[in-house]
Each structure stands twice: as structure tokens, then as C-alpha cells.
Amino acid sequence: MDDTAEIGLIGLGTMGANLALNIADTGHRIAVFNRTTARTHRFAADAGALAARIVPTDTLKAFVSSLARPRRIILMVPAGQPVDDQIAALLPLLDAGDVIVDGGNSDWRDTRRRAADMGAVQLLGLGVSGGAEGARHGPSMMAGGSAEAYAALEPILSGIAAQYQGAPCVAHLGPDGAGHYVKMVHNGIEYADMQLIAEIYGLLRDGMGQGADRIAQIFADWNDGPLSSYLIQITAHVAAATDPETGQPLLDLIVDRAGQKGTGRWTVIDAQTRAAPLPAVEAAVTARVLSGAADLRAQGASVFADGPGAVALDTDTLEAALIAAKVLAYSQGFSLLGVAGAEEDWALPLPDIARIWRAGCIIRSAMLDDMAGALQASPETPLAFAPSFAGLLRTHIPALRSVVAVAATAGLPVPALAATLAYFDSIRQARGTANMIQAQRDFFGAHGVERTDRPGASGLNLPWPPLV
Numbered sequence: 001m002d003d004t005a006e007i008g009l010i011g012l013g014t015m016g017a018n019l020a021l022n023i024a025d026t027g028h029r030i031a032v033f034n035r036t037t038a039r040t041h042r043f044a045a046d047a048g049a050l051a052a053r054i055v056p057t058d059t060l061k062a063f064v065s066s067l068a069r070p071r072r073i074i075l076m077v078p079a080g081q082p083v084d085d086q087i088a089a090l091l092p093l094l095d096a097g098d099v100i101v102d103g104g105n106s107d108w109r110d111t112r113r114r115a116a117d118m119g120a121v122q123l124l125g126l127g128v129s130g131g132a133e134g135a136r137h138g139p140s141m142m143a144g145g146s147a148e149a150y151a152a153l154e155p156i157l158s159g160i161a162a163q164y165q166g167a168p169c170v171a172h173l174g175p176d177g178a179g180h181y182v183k184m185v186h187n188g189i190e191y192a193d194m195q196l197i198a199e200i201y202g203l204l205r206d207g208m209g210q211g212a213d214r215i216a217q218i219f220a221d222w223n224d225g226p227l228s229s230y231l232i233q234i235t236a237h238v239a240a241a242t243d244p245e246t247g248q249p250l251l252d253l254i255v256d257r258a259g260q261k262g263t264g265r266w267t268v269i270d271a272q273t274r275a276a277p278l279p280a281v282e283a284a285v286t287a288r289v290l291s292g293a294a295d296l297r298a299q300g301a302s303v304f305a306d307g308p309g310a311v312a313l314d315t316d317t318l319e320a321a322l323i324a325a326k327v328l329a330y331s332q333g334f335s336l337l338g339v340a341g342a343e344e345d346w347a348l349p350l351p352d353i354a355r356i357w358r359a360g361c362i363i364r365s366a367m368l369d370d371m372a373g374a375l376q377a378s379p380e381t382p383l384a385f386a387p388s389f390a391g392l393l394r395t396h397i398p399a400l401r402s403v404v405a406v407a408a409t410a411g412l413p414v415p416a417l418a419a420t421l422a423y424f425d426s427i428r429q430a431r432g433t434a435n436m437i438q439a440q441r442d443f444f445g446a447h448g449v450e451r452t453d454r455p456g457a458s459g460l461n462l463p464w465p466p467l468v
Ligand code: 6PG
Pocket: 105, 128, 129, 130, 131, 187, 190, 259, 260, 261, 262, 263, 264, 361, 362
């Protein structure tokens, strides 16, 4: 039997190992290499029936030699320097036309830089979403790179991807960093979605005195409606779980400090530099940071000891508020993708992005199918203004207002819900209040203004009377 492998994978951490098994499971012979050789062999030994399609290799040279040409190599190593190091080690062993796929959460600018530096070897920047389970049984994948590099990988990627009604959740989204950019924005939306859910959980727990089991039931019910999604499903699931040792809800045993690897923060910074801000993601990133400031929060709780009050809200109102906030958060995300696609000359296909997010990824949801339809019908229209979603917002915004108002009155923080509401009210305010900002700027710094009665003339200094 020919023992060359069709594809190779480097980095057998959780994601890499699961992706390698997925590739073997879809009928491909795959070579694997890991920095620690023992892990490579343990992986092959544990692969059961799939071991027949796995070629463990002990050196990079042996790994490269085992691959059919043009070689296809997936890197599943931590983002940052390890990717540069691995590419540098591989390049002398490769030939023109070989393709390296970076399947980590790399910064899209790094992917662009690396793609430009690799000469005749091609780089495909591949955003992979879905966690360990997704990697094993069907992730959503966002590819950036040349058409040839994508064509070399497409048959394998389509086979391992999550399928939504028969359509594989993988697409070529543009050159160089496009795939990792879209994955970054996916993660930013993921942060917002998770924060919105956490705020509703907080109202149920702290404002309405509900226990984890009741909260689990509420989210499970919502998962049968318009909010149906992986994140709502796992929210119900984790809320229902109990600790075998103490019998308490596991959720109640977790310290309230959120971790983050940085992709949400990257999204926020990128969005601000493009003047396409994402207030929902900003609120989510800030909330994670403040969650880490446990000492500050403890101090605040003792200085202002009159804790939050009770809230009276029914679950239908909470559900409707979450629906409205979710639409607004996603609308912000897709708007950013539109702006970045134009600025970077990527022509990002927004409807395709919504489509490949319908299954496999962390933010997969029923609503993404409707979003794909709205973006297909009118890619230039902000999602929040697309007829179907504008109609939905008209009916659901009153609930978001009630929830934000009631939470504010009770003293319970709902930063992402409030940010989405303020965003909504800002983007539908034809005459805003920035004339006051401009007046102040012109008064103290002669920064110049435009006058409403002299269109086209900018930088005008107004005849302010002196301050006495
Ligand atoms: C995914 C996730 C995945 C991972 C992030 C979470 O799409 O599968 O987004 O990429 O869970 O690393 O990031 P934080 O650690 O920053 O929450």
C-alpha cells in the first residue's frame, strides 16, 4: 500500500488532535507531528480504528517526506511566535506550490505578513470555530489566502466541515488575512452573545431570586424559540449540572472572573480604528476585564452596601429583550465586516459568512439563517434595517427598554444590553447631539465646525463671545 499521506498536521493539542481524527475519519491518510514525540505516538496509539490512516512521524523531515505533493500541512500551534517558528522550520523543507494552513486564532495582520514573506510556498489562514467537539465532528471554517491554496484544500475541508442542510460550513472569504479577520469578528460577536446571556442570567439570579435549575429551564425553553442556538443550549446545560461531590449547581461553585485570550479585544480595537465600533463587544470585553477586578468589586460592595434591589420582569420580556439585543450585536458585527472588506479590498461575502456560521461554530444559531437571507437580499443594508429585522426590532425593542430601565433602577449591571439599546437609539437619531461637541471644540481649540446653513464649507470658526 502507498504509505504517503494526503495531508499533514502539526500540533496535537486538543484542537489539533481532534481535527486530525476528523480528517482521518473522512477517509484521508494524515501524517502527524508534534514537538513532543511521545504525544505523537500516544495520539496514534489512542486512535483506535482510525490509526490505520494516521502516519506518526518523529522528525519534521520525516513528516515532510511522508506527504504527497503538492504538500498540504495544517499548523495547529498556539498563535503568535510559535506559528512564525514553525513556518521558518518548515520552509527550507518545502517546494513551490506546497500549502501551509494556519488553523489557529492568529492575528490577521500576522497572516498577511506571513503570506507576503513565504515566497512560492502558499499560506492559507484558516479560522476554525467550534471548540474540541467541532474540530472532531465538524467545525465552521473561514479561509483566507490565494484561490489556488484554497482549491488545494477545499475537498478535504468540505468533507470535515459541519454541514448545514447539506452545505459545508467552510468558504474562501478572500486573500491573505481575510479568514483570520472573519474569525476574529466571529469571536467578538461570541463575546457579545455570551455577555448578553450572562446579563439576563444575572437579572434572573440577583433580581428575581431564581436558582440555577429554574434558570436552566428558562433557557431550555428559549432554545425552542427564536433564540435557538448553541450558546443558549449550553447555557441551559451548564446551569442544570450539579456537582457530584456537594450536590450544588456547578455554576454556583465557579469564581466570577472571566478569562480571555484576546480576540474580543482585538475586534474592538480594530473596529475603532475603522470607525465602525461595536458597542456590544466593547461592553463585553470591559465586563470581562471588570470581572477580574475582584478586589475593586469587593471594595465597592462594602462602600455602597445598599445592594441591588429586586426586579419584576416576566420571562417573555427577558426573551424579547435578548432577541433585540442579539440582532443589534450581530448587526454591528456584520457592519464591521462590510467596512473591513471594503478597506482591505477583500470583498468579504457577508451572506456566505452568515451561512458558514449556521452550523459548527460557537455562535451557530437559527437566526443566522435569517441573517444570511437578509444579507443576500441586500448586502449593503445594515442588518438592523433589513425589512425582516427592522420589523422584529420594532416589536422587541420595548422589551429591551423595559429590561435596561428596570435593571438600572434596581442597580444591576447590564452593560451589553444597555450598549445595544444606546446603539439602536443612536443609529436612528437623524439629528444627534454632536453639534454641542463641535461647539465646545471650536470654543476651546478653534477646531472648526460645519454650519447647517452653509453646506459644503467645513473648518469654520464661529464668533464665540469671550468667557467672562
Ligand atoms: C471558537 C472559539 C474559540 C475559543 C476562543 C475563546 O470559535 O471555537 O471562539 O476560538 O473558545 O479562544 O476565546 P477566549 O478565551 O478569549 O474566550
